[in-house]
Structure formats: C-alpha cells, structure tokens
Amino acid sequence: MNQTEQIPNTPLLRSYRNNANCATYGYIHDPDMPLQMTVDETAAAYVRYIFQHFLDGESPSKIAADLTDMGAPTPSMRRNDVGINQSYICRQWHRSTVTFILQNRMYLGELIYRLPRVSKGLEKEALAQSPLHTGDIIHNHHEPLITHEDFDRAAALLPNLSHTPRSGEHTPRKNLTPFARSLFCGVCGHPMTGGSFKPYVCGNRDCTTKELCPPVKHPLTELTASVIAAVIAERDQARHISQLLTKGYKGEEYCKAEAAIREKVLLALDATLQAGESPASCTEQLMTLQKEKNRLLDTFTEPNKWITLFQDIPDDFEFDRELSKKLIQRIDVFPDKSIRILFQRNSEKTVLMDYLRELHVID
Numbered sequence: 001m002n003q004t005e006q007i008p009n010t011p012l013l014r015s016y017r018n019n020a021n022c023a024t025y026g027y028i029h030d031p032d033m034p035l036q037m038t039v040d041e042t043a044a045a046y047v048r049y050i051f052q053h054f055l056d057g058e059s060p061s062k063i064a065a066d067l068t069d070m071g072a073p074t075p076s077m078r079r080n081d082v083g084i085n086q087s088y089i090c091r092q093w094h095r096s097t098v099t100f101i102l103q104n105r106m107y108l109g110e111l112i113y114r115l116p117r118v119s120k121g122l123e124k125e126a127l128a129q130s131p132l133h134t135g136d137i138i139h140n141h142h143e144p145l146i147t148h149e150d151f152d153r154a155a156a157l158l159p160n161l162s163h164t165p166r167s168g169e170h171t172p173r174k175n176l177t178p179f180a181r182s183l184f185c186g187v188c189g190h191p192m193t194g195g196s197f198k199p200y201v202c203g204n205r206d207c208t209t210k211e212l213c214p215p216v217k218h219p220l221t222e223l224t225a226s227v228i229a230a231v232i233a234e235r236d237q238a239r240h241i242s243q244l245l246t247k248g249y250k251g252e253e254y255c256k257a258e259a260a261i262r263e264k265v266l267l268a269l270d271a272t273l274q275a276g277e278s279p280a281s282c283t284e285q286l287m288t289l290q291k292e293k294n295r296l297l298d299t300f301t302e303p304n305k306w307i308t309l310f311q312d313i314p315d316d317f318e319f320d321r322e323l324s325k326k327l328i329q330r331i332d333v334f335p336d337k338s339i340r341i342l343f344q345r346n347s348e349k350t351v352l353m354d355y356l357r358e359l360h361v362i363d
Contacts, residue, residue, distance in 0.1 A: 024037070024104070024106045025043050025046075025047065025075040025078060025101065026039065026040055026043045026044045026046075026047040026106075026107065026145055027039060027040055027043075027044075027106070027142065028040045028082055036142075037111075037141070037142040037143075038142075038143075039142075039143050039145070040078070040082070042073070042078070043073065043075075043078050044145050046067065046072045046073075047101060047107060047145050047146070048145060048146070049063075049067075049072075050063055050067075050098055050101050050102065051102065051107075051146055051150055051151075051154060053066075054098075054102060054154055054157070055150060055153055055154060055157075059095075060095045060098040060099045060102070061095045061098075063093075063098050064093040064094055064095050064097065064098045065093070067093040067098075068092050068093045072093065074089075074090050074091060074092070074093055074097065075097065076088065076089045076090050077089055077090075077091060099158065102154045102155075102158060103155070103158070105151075107144060107145045107146040107151065108144050108146060108148060108151055109139070109140055109141060109142055109143060109144035110137055110138065110139055110140075110141060111137070111138040111141040111142065112137055112138075177194075177195055177196055177220055177321070178224065178227075178319060178320055178321045178323070178324040179192075179200075179220075179223065179227075179324060179331065180321065182324065182325075182328055182329070182330060182331055183200055183223070183331050183333055184330060184331065184332050184333070185202040185203075185204065185213060185332070185333060186332035186333055186334035186335075186338075186339075186340060187202070187213040187334065187335065188202065188204050188213050189332075190202055190203055190204035191203050192218070192333060194218070194220070195220070196220060199217035199218055199219045199220070200217070200218040200219075200220070200223060200333065201215050201216065201217055201218070202215065213335065214335050216335045216337065218333055218337060222337070223331075223333070223339070224319060226339050227319065227324075227328070227331065227339065227341065228319050230339070230341050231313070231317075231319070231327060234310050234327075234343055235310045235311065235313045237310075238306065238307045238309075238310035238311040239310075239311045241304075241307060241352070241353075241356070241362075242307050242311050244356075244361060244362070245299070245300050245304075245307075247300075251300065253300075253359070253361045254296065254300045256359075256360075257296050257359045257361070258293070258296065260359075261289055261292055261293050261296065264289055265286065265289050268282050268285050268286060268289070269282065295355070296359075299352065299355060299356075304348055304349075304352050305345045305348045306345035306346070306348040306349040306352065307352075309326075309327065309344060309345050310327070310343075326344065327343055327344055328341060328342070328343060328344065329342045329343065329344055329346070330342040
C-alpha cells in the first residue's frame with residue numbers, strides 16, 4: 001500500500017478536493033478521490049508547449065503572449081470547464097503564470113501533501129486521520145508530464161525568479177540585479193528604480209529639482225562595468241598598501257617612522273634638561289609619544305579590516321549580489337552617468353590612509 005492509499009477516505013479528508021492546490025493545470029481530480037490525479041490532455045498539451053518553447057530560448061513573456069493569441073485556456077478557464085467554480089476567470093496568459101508552471105514540481109509526478117482546509121475545531125481530528133504531514137513529498141504519485149532532465153534545464157535558465165511556487169516548496173526571493181537597494185540618485189538621494197530588463201532612473205516622482213535631476217537612463221550593463229572598475233581600483237589600492245606594511249616593524253617605512261618618534265623623545269628630554277627641570281616633568285609628553293609608538297606598531301603588524309576585505313579579490317572575480325553586499329554600502333549615480341561608491345570598511349581605510357600620509361609613507 002502506497003502513501004496515498006494509506007490516507008483514509010473519510011468525509012473530513014475528502015474535503016481535500018476543495019483545496020485550490022488540488023486544481024493543478026494539466027491534471028483532473030476525481031471529486032470522490034481527490035488525491036488521485038489523471039492527465040488532462042487538453043491542458044497537458046499546453047504545459048508541454050511551455051517547457052518546449054522555453055527550453056528553445058523563448059522568454060516567459062513571449063510564451064504567455066503566444067498562448068493568449070492561440071486561444072489556449074488559462075488555468076482558471078480550465079478549472080471552470082471541469083466544474084470547479086471560480087470567482088474570477090482570467091482569459092489572458094501572464095508571465096507569472098508561465099514561470100509558475102515552469103517551477104511546479106507537480107509535473108514531475110510528485111505531490112506535496114497538504115491537509116484539507118478545515119475549521120479550527122476539526123484540525124486535531126484531521127491530523128489524527130492522516131498519516132502524512134503538510135509538506136511531505138509523495139514521489140511517483142501520478143503520471144509526469146515533464147522529464148527530470150527538462151525540468152532541471154528549465155530551473156537552470158530561471159536563476160533570477162522572485163516567484164515562490166505554491167507547490168509547498170519555499171524558494172527564497174532572489175534579487176534581479178547585484179544592486180538591489182544600493183543605488184541612489186546622486187542629486188536628490190532617492191533610491192533608483194530599474195533592473196535587468198529596464199534601465200535605472202531616479203525613482204523620486206515628486207522631486208522638486210528635476211532641472212538638476214533629469215530622468216537620465218542608466219543601463220544595468222553600464223552601471224555594472226563602472227562598479228567593477230571601481231572595485232578593481234579599490235582592490236589594487238588595498239594590495240599596494242598591504243605590500244608597504246607586509247614587512248611589519250622590520251620594514252623600511254616602519255624604521256623611518258620609529259626613528260622620527262625617537263628623535264621627538266630626545267628633543268623632549270633635551271628641552272626639559274635645558275630648562276633645568278627634572279625628566280619627570282615631561283612624563284605626560286613622553287606617554288603621548290609612547291602611545292604614538294604603540295599606534296605605529298599596531299598599524300604595521302595588526303591586520304586592517306579594509307585591506308583584508310579587498311586584497312583577496314581574485315583577478316577573474318564574478319560580480320554578483322553576494323559580492324556587492326559584501327563590498328558596497330551605497331552607490332550614488334549622477335545625471336552625467338558618473339558614480340560615487342561608498343565601500344564597506346571605509347572608516348578603517350580613512351584612518352589608515354590619513355595616518356600613513358602623516359608618516360609620509362604615502363603621498
């Protein structure tokens with residue numbers, strides 16, 4: 001006896017037929033045996049059409065438009081045809097419908113079981129009657145419409161979908177571009193709007209500085225190229241500074257700075273002696289110089305978080321959302337198509353660079 005046959009055919013669990021998830025496009029459900037699914041050849045032909053044309057290179061939007069033009073019945077139309085009452089019947093195919101079908105594991109012959117929708121007072125009774133739990137996957141439950149190979153190929157071609165399948169599997173929302181929530185207008189400071197399929201523009205519709213903030217379009221490819229160039233420049237700078245500090249307290253730059261501090265100590269002692277005072281009177285000044293010596297040692301021996309973050313980026317890195325979140329705080333985009341980037345660990349970089357200039361290690 002398989003898992004489906006273990007489910008008792010009681011009036012309570014028979015109400016499973018009222019669950020909207022049962023009405024899968026491409027299959028017909030028997031009202032008396034709601035967990036049994038037979039192929040609906042009328043709709044199944046269009047399911048196969050969607051997978052075939054998507055794998056041939058057509059976009060979900062183009063497939064949806066073609067299905068509408070050929071008069072293919074939509075899921076709500078087909079449910080209505082087989083006797084499932086619909087409060088609203090959509091007669092036009094949409095991109096979201098096509099992408100949902102491309103992600104629905106039902107077409108592999110798998111069923112993700114859900115208990116019927118019952119009143120709260122009957123929930124415990126429903127759980128007691130069913131040996132399965134919501135979310136359990138029943139493999140080889142019904143006849144598949146798509147092979148695993150075609151389904152996996154389609155999934156590989158849809159890496160940026162933000163749709164969550166209703167089949168019971170939760171797919172985390174994915175950002176369409178590396179710059180989600182990090183691009184801002186350099187003039188008014190409002191977030192930019194756009195994505196993979198349309199250029200970025202200032203999203204402030206109520207901007208009072210439209211003369212200064214015109215609706216200039218910034219293609220994703222152009223922004224990506226500019227940001228990658230800036231990341232490479234930041235990485236090269238981090239590597240250069242790392243090379244200056246890599247020898248630590250034995251390096252030439254450290255020895256020069258230490259000699260300068262030693263000279264300050266001798267001058268402080270000499271000034272105290274010439275004034276006829278005891279060396280103890282310059283204790284505060286000597287403690288300040290000691291702190292400066294400790295800071296010098298830390299700078300040349302302790303790892304800097306900014307250097308650590310950037311110097312290990314490889315030459316052939318792939319810029320994606322994960323790397324963008326790791327390296328970038330904010331990107332300001334200006335109408336002349338220039339950008340200004342605030343990188344992560346910028347405060348550590350500023351402190352380090354200012355101190356190295358103070359020591360004349362860099363210009």
